[in-house]
Amino acid sequence: MKEYQTITEISGPLVFAEVDEPIGYDEIVEIETPQGETKRGQVLESSEGLVAIQVFEGTTGIDRNASVKFLGETLKMPVTEDLLGRVLDGSGQPIDGGPEIVPDERRDIVGAAINPYSREYPEEFIQTGVSAIDGMNTLVRGQKLPIFSASGLPHNDLALQVARQATVLEEEGDEDSEFAVVFGAMGITQEEANEFMEDFERTGALERSVVFTNLADDPAVERTVTPRLALTTAEYLAFDKDYHVLVILTDMTNYCEALREIGAAREEVPGRRGYPGYMYTDLAQLYERAGRIEGREGSVTQIPILTMPGDDDTHPIPDLTGYITEGQIYIDRDLNSQGIRPPINPLPSLSRLMDDGIGEGLTREDHADVSDQMYAAYAEGEDLRDLVNIVGREALSERDNKYLDFAERFEEEFVDQGFDTNRTIDDTLDIGWDLLSMLPKSELNRIDEELIEDYYRDEAETVEADA
Amino acid sequence: MSQATQDSVREDGIIASVSGPVVTARDLDARMNDVVYVGDEGLMGEVIEIEGDLTTIQVYEETSGVGPGEPVENTGEPLTVDLGPGMLDAIYDGVQRPLDVLESKMGSPYLDRGVDAPGIDLEKKWEFEPTVSEGDEVAPGDVVGTVPETVTIEHKVMVPPDFEGGEVVAANEGEFSVTEAVVELDNGEEVTMHQEWPVRKARPAAEKKTPREPLVSGQRILDGLFPIAKGGTAAIPGPFGSGKTVTQHQLAKWADADIVVYVGCGERGNEMTEVIEDFPELDDPKTGNPLMARTSLIANTSNMPVAARESCIYTGITIAEYYRDMGYDVALMADSTSRWAEAMREISSRLEEMPGEEGYPAYLAARLSEFYERAGYFTTVNGNEGSVSVIGAVSPPGGDFSEPVTQNTLRIVKTFWALDADLAERRHFPAINWNESYSLYQDQLDPWFVENVEDDWPEERQWAVDVLDEENELQEIVQLVGKDALPEDQQLTLEVARYLREAYLQQNAFHPTDTYCEPEKTYGILTAIHTFNDEAFKALEAGVPVEEIQAIEAVPRLNRIGVQEDWEAYIEDLKAEITEQLRELY
DSSP: OOEEOOEEEEETTEEEEEOSSOOOTTEEEEEEOTTSOEEEEEEEEEETTEEEEEETTOSTTOOTTOEEEEEEEEOEEEEOGGGTTEEEETTSOBOSSOOOOOOSEEEESSOOOBOTTTEEOOOOEEEOSOHHHHTTSOEETTOBOOEEEOTTSOHHHHHHHHHHHOEEOOOTTOOOOOEEEEEEEEEEOHHHHHHHHHHHHHTTGGGGEEEEEEETTSOTGGGGTHHHHHHHHHHHHHHTTOOEEEEEEEOHHHHHHHHHHHHHHTTOOBOGGGOBTTHHHHHHHHHTTOBEETTOSOEEEEEEEEEOGGGOTTSHHHHHHHHHSSEEEEEOHHHHHTTOSSOEEEEEEEETTHHHHOSTTTSOTTHHHHHHHHHHHHHHHHHHHHHHHHHOGGGSOHHHHHHHHHHHHIIIIIIOOOTTOOOOHHHHHHHHHHHHTTSOGGGOTTSOHHHHHHHOOOHHHHHHHHO | OOOSOOOSOOOEEEEEEEETTEEEEESOOOOTTEEEEETTTTEEEEEEEEETTEEEEEESSOOTTOOTTOEEEEEEEEOEEEESTTOTTEEEOTTSOBHHHHHHHHTSSBOOSSOOOOSSOSSOEEEEEESOOTTOEEOTTOEEEEEEOSSSOEEEEEOOTTSOOEEEEEEOOEEEETTSEEEEETTSOEEESOEEEETTSOOOOSEEEOOOSBOOOSOHIIIIISOOBTTOEEEEEOOTTSSHHHHHHHHHHHOOOSEEEEEEEEEOHHHHHHHHHHTTTSBOTTTSSBGGGGEEEEEEETTSOHHHHHHHHHHHHHHHHHHHHTTOEEEEEEETHHHHHHHHHHHHHHTTOOBOGGGOBTTHHHHHHHHHTTOEEEEOTTSOEEEEEEEEEEOOGGGOTTSHHHHHHHTTOSEEOOBOHHHHHTTOSSOBOTTTOEETTHHHHHHHHHHHTOTTHHHHHHHHHHHHHHHHHHHHHHHHHOGGGSOHHHHHHHHHHHHIIIIIIOOOTTSTTTTOOOHHHHHHHHHHHHHHHHHHHHHHHTTOOHHHHHTOTTGGGGGGGGGOSSHHHHHHHHHHHHHHHHHHTO
16 A cells, blocks of 8 residues: 655645556545644545545645555445444544444445345335324335425424334234434534434433434535445445334535535536536435335335525425435424424425325225325415405305315314324324314315215214314 | 447557546547446446547446556447347346346345346247248348237347348248347348347438327326327426326326336336336236236436436337337337436536536537437338337426426427426326416327217317316406405306316326226216306306305216216216206206
8 A cells, every 4th residue: 555745736625646556436545644633535536647535524734745545445334233322423433432343344335226126115104103294294114205494493303203203013923123223414513413312312212323423513525425324334234134224314405515515626517506417416326225125124214304595495405305305394484483393394295105105904094085185175275375364264155264274273283293292193094084074075075985984073073072 | 238249349448537437548449439348347338538549438337446547448339229029028227237137147136336238138039930931022121020029019020220131041930049040031141039229329210200199198187188199209397296207107007009118217216116016017908918018117216327327218219219110109208308418417517518508518409309309100111100209207406497408308399298396285186287288289189089089079178278278367366356256157167177177187196997097088077077067057047156056966076087987877977967956956
């Protein structure tokens, strides 16, 4: 392994060095500053005689005399089951004062794509205990379902609630499968990190978690590595050790900012809003690492969290994410200020894998129809609200008034449940029927007639429920 | 990817630099678009630029760890696909490597590097039956025999277009592998069941004709309002979550094409898995055989190498053209062409080309039109008629249709199905906006509908369009003053329009019956709503208040026609009841 003292240019997070041997693309580099500090980096471009290196820990302190060492391999993550319960920094070093990690294996962090032929279609319902998710935007094992949020909204509380409550309805006789959480924090504040850590410790979840933290004051470039380390660990736990892994990645917006920073330093032609043109591909390489594999016991389910700049979902980060992930959960500012917890707005939210994960034998026979009808009814009620502001409630027909009432009760009873209530899917659907029974049977055109017979609450019952 | 011919001249070079999927090589004697094998691992790539001594290559696989000094080997051939029996019921990546073969070759569920496999099984024996006999004259493109490829499709073996043709001296019946000669000609040419074709070049055809037959999709809003022709082109743009993929899947399942080529270009892995798992179990509505027996899948998911995403569209259309040459009607679904355009953009920016609009290369429009132009209703070289219909999904950033990919696509395609996030939010599916969508094939196709479905098909459609237009105008007023402030006849129009939306335009893709709606049923639902309209307006004229008209028991049942299997009786019955109940009111 040769050492060079041949740095020719330092620019932002990039270092250019002259070399006299071929260096592999993506190879790991160690740079030692004259002060004796060691920084790690990765080869971004390799040509004869010159390489461009992206330095993870920032280029502060590097000068022309710093020595550059090429390690001859790409970035690897040491993986072992013992990682459970450990807290690591953004580049995978333990920071919890615990023993050194003895890896079973060292895995390349740029995971190869899963062969679509080898995948198993996700259709196992995960009960999160949150009605707005379970009832309306069902999560299944192996899905990637991001939370679209914005600054000042309680997305972290929702992510924690899901991590705490998520269970799979096991058929009788099935053994309890093991559940693990991999938490990848990118550029979040110490305070936010504490919130997560305290909750993990309080609920005892830490024991079955692996935590990677890149904090807001850690080097931005390191953020591009953190989610890959987390996902490599998750894949190992899921597909080698049979865990059902829930990966929470927060905040993807910080990750994308880091991508942009590197792109700008490399003087690349920028795409929309200065983000690199390959951001779609790059994000896909993260998100697509969720899933199930035929013949393997475990699964990787992803809940990435992103904060939409200016609450704008056409911003490239949420936009590209939405095109890759299997749906999205929207946190809504208005609902939040109304005191609704969790403030999930079901209308723009979506779970693409819902249809195959629900129904008879999976959740309940009426699930699909109930959810469909509630969507339509809530959408209609929402529309009418604009009108009420202009003409007043009296000017509306009886039918319209019913829809307005429905929308109101839907928010107050169905969505608003608090961050500590854990509802079963039966509870969720029953509340749904309570609400739908406010509407006349003839309005329930999306529900099978037989199901209406079975579940519709006639007047007397609804009144009771009201009381 | 083709690898059957190994005898071409090779010229080797060495890698000069590596940057992601773009590699430059020194001393490589290659032509533009030649396929090369890069590095010690032999990663597949394609020549995309030649400048002085340097050759730029886009590599179809991950390049981690590849460095300067490693060898580059030229195959001397452009990117080609293997054509022959075995393409149906298969699933390929973007350069026609069969994914099932890759799985067993790699012994891992992950896509490793440097593994290659031919697009069709070169060993497998197929039952060949000649349709020519000794002494017959054959020309390029002529069919010389057939092979039962799947339960549904008879594969036709043709004389390759680059042959001279001549007199048949031997036609062998029996079991052969695709590389063995089945027909021999007097000039020494041997026809096998296997052909190769460069993907970026359209296969020749005799004549392109005006399409006059619809590609019936079983989707009411498509067949009824915005039909596409066999050999036509359509674009489905829409923001995420608006149902592009579900619409594409529905078309792949129910369109009355003989062959479906489904290209998953830069989309989700789980979605492709869904197709792989579902299609073998679903029945083809035309033949009752498994859908997979007429389907060829190309899956280049978003996390697979970007260069292979650029080529997957071409791989798909070349396979489609090959079946067209046999005289089949082929439908190609490309989901999504935006990802394809983005792959072009990514490669272009790595080449440091001068960018056009929004960073896309200046040749974006040319590539798009070149691709869509390969669709059409053709007279093939051998005198048969065959078609390739192309339906491309577009994923505009932020759902904004003014972006370059959508705009350049709309300049070419003749059918436009605009997906709408608002409709999707209220779970109106398919979320195709009827005010924005259009089909320029309507006039061409009306004679077919008149002849095959019902005489007044065009008139009924026009009636529905008029009502929906009127609703659109009235809604603006309703937003200001409320529905009750409208005159009664306009309130009634709104009611009729509501049923058009709910019973006719909406269709549940996940309901076993409603998922497919034959044109006769589509027409039937429309006439049922029309009956309600006519009778209701008569009642209104006779002085019945609009609330009472709306309240009759039978009307909401319009919304249930879609899910009825025995719809003919149901509609007749419903029409009678609506009429009776309305007439009772006056």
